[in-house]
Amino acid sequence: MQRMHIHGGRRLSGRIPISGAKNAALPALAATLLTGETVSLRRLPNVVDIRTMTRLIANIGSNVEQGGEGLSVQASGDLDPTAPYELVKTMRASSLVLGPLAARCGRARVSLPGGCAIGTRPIDMHLAGLRALGATIRQDRGYIEAVAPRNGLIGGRVSFRRPTVTGTEDLLMASVLAKGESVLENAAREPEVVDIASMLRKMGACIEGEGTSTIHVQGVDQLHGADHAIIPDRIEAGTYLIAGAMTGGELTLEGSRPDHLRPIITKMRQAGCEIEEKDNGELVVRNDRALISVDVTTREHPGFPTDMQAQFMALMTQASGASNVVETVFENRFMHALELQRMGADIEIGGNLAIVRGKTALTGTDVMASDLRASACLVLAGLVARGRTVVHRIYHLQRGYEGLAGKLTAAGASIEIVDE
Ligand code: EPU
Numbered sequence: 001m002q003r004m005h006i007h008g009g010r011r012l013s014g015r016i017p018i019s020g021a022k023n024a025a026l027p028a029l030a031a032t033l034l035t036g037e038t039v040s041l042r043r044l045p046n047v048v049d050i051r052t053m054t055r056l057i058a059n060i061g062s063n064v065e066q067g068g069e070g071l072s073v074q075a076s077g078d079l080d081p082t083a084p085y086e087l088v089k090t091m092r093a094s095s096l097v098l099g100p101l102a103a104r105c106g107r108a109r110v111s112l113p114g115g116c117a118i119g120t121r122p123i124d125m126h127l128a129g130l131r132a133l134g135a136t137i138r139q140d141r142g143y144i145e146a147v148a149p150r151n152g153l154i155g156g157r158v159s160f161r162r163p164t165v166t167g168t169e170d171l172l173m174a175s176v177l178a179k180g181e182s183v184l185e186n187a188a189r190e191p192e193v194v195d196i197a198s199m200l201r202k203m204g205a206c207i208e209g210e211g212t213s214t215i216h217v218q219g220v221d222q223l224h225g226a227d228h229a230i231i232p233d234r235i236e237a238g239t240y241l242i243a244g245a246m247t248g249g250e251l252t253l254e255g256s257r258p259d260h261l262r263p264i265i266t267k268m269r270q271a272g273c274e275i276e277e278k279d280n281g282e283l284v285v286r287n288d289r290a291l292i293s294v295d296v297t298t299r300e301h302p303g304f305p306t307d308m309q310a311q312f313m314a315l316m317t318q319a320s321g322a323s324n325v326v327e328t329v330f331e332n333r334f335m336h337a338l339e340l341q342r343m344g345a346d347i348e349i350g351g352n353l354a355i356v357r358g359k360t361a362l363t364g365t366d367v368m369a370s371d372l373r374a375s376a377c378l379v380l381a382g383l384v385a386r387g388r389t390v391v392h393r394i395y396h397l398q399r400g401y402e403g404l405a406g407k408l409t410a411a412g413a414s415i416e417i418v419d420e
Helices: 022-034 048-060 092-105 124-132 165-175 191-202 234-247 258-270 306-316 335-342 372-384 395-400 404-410
Strands: 002-007 012-017 038-042 063-066 070-074 107-111 136-140 143-147 157-159 181-185 206-208 214-218 226-229 249-254 274-277 283-286 319-326 346-350 353-358 366-368 388-392 414-419
Touching (some): 012 404, 022 038, 022 048, 048 092, 048 395, 092 107, 092 124, 092 165, 124 157, 124 165, 165 181, 165 191, 165 214, 191 206, 191 226, 234 249, 234 306, 306 319, 306 372, 335 346, 372 395
Parallel strands (some): 012 249, 038 226
Antiparallel strands (some): 063 070, 107 143, 136 143, 346 353
């Protein structure tokens, strides 16, 4: 196990390249299972979750080859439509193979994901959706088995109880090969959903309405190979925007999509951060003004993303006044607040509301990362804390941020990775 030592108090300046989005790359890898032809994926981030998903599809029977700019995947021949416990337990997004496998193989067997640090995170909506497409679902010894009718999945109406990102992606992948038309209602509108729809369309799928709450899919008999570049990671970009705003100086983010970052940029500007959007898509954050508190409530896209809540809370510890941070997507996503308190932050928690009072001088100490975004929040706090912050369990960070320590160090941060 590794930990991260951060010596706080340095201004950051320089250029940070933004990697491909983990949460778009995961369904993209699952979607390669929908065809026997070769699918080339570019701009996959080099992070542990992507390596886990790659292992999962290889385990199912895909031939995965490293190409110059990415991966070539071919899922031809015999496939074993199983996602075993050993892989699912390390990554809940493994359930993304349910839809593609049920569609392509007529059967999927996926281990039920266990508990999670940010909430209960059931997959009931994925299963209800597959049932609406004619699949029979049963649970057996910790595994979910979805079996399509003899002639394959049948188009149907899937009405999500609430928008679910991977649920929408899973059902989109299931319905592209189903017979007839499917309608996904109350669908998630995140940029990652739009990206997987555009990749599926390149593979021959017939989809309309992605990015809105209603997606129409006309099933086709088969899909073909394609070449797809993953969208830039909006949460990674948002995290570095906050790093720049908290530490002062000037950071330029290369290769981001400002249109995907709208809710983040808007809130940061309200807090007094200066963010420039250049014509070439670069984002520049500079900050020499005092930050002011703003309230934030997480919502599904186009609302403020829950995956930026922890980082925004770190920013609010450096703003004057009281900020109400409300988490509405997951029920238990304030673990980082307790660690921030240990660094000297003034945060009061009641249910899904955290009141952050600033500005507080943070002090470096030992802190424990509980999930990916909580870890990012603690790194951000460490960048401005007095003395040394030691972030334990940084494997969470390595699951989703490509080269975070290297990128921040190149911009002037003092960070070391140390073996425990
Ligand atoms: N939910 C259910 N039943 C379901 C599915 C979801 O009750 O069948 C609930 C969840 O428990 C949650 C809400 O619906 O309360 C929304 O969850 P959603 O399904 O949208 O989350 P997800 O698809 O499991 C993805 C991202 C998460 C991100 C959320 C919300 C991937 C691989 N993961 O998860 O990313 O927080 O959407 O935007 O895309 C991260 O990257 O750190 C991360 C946790």
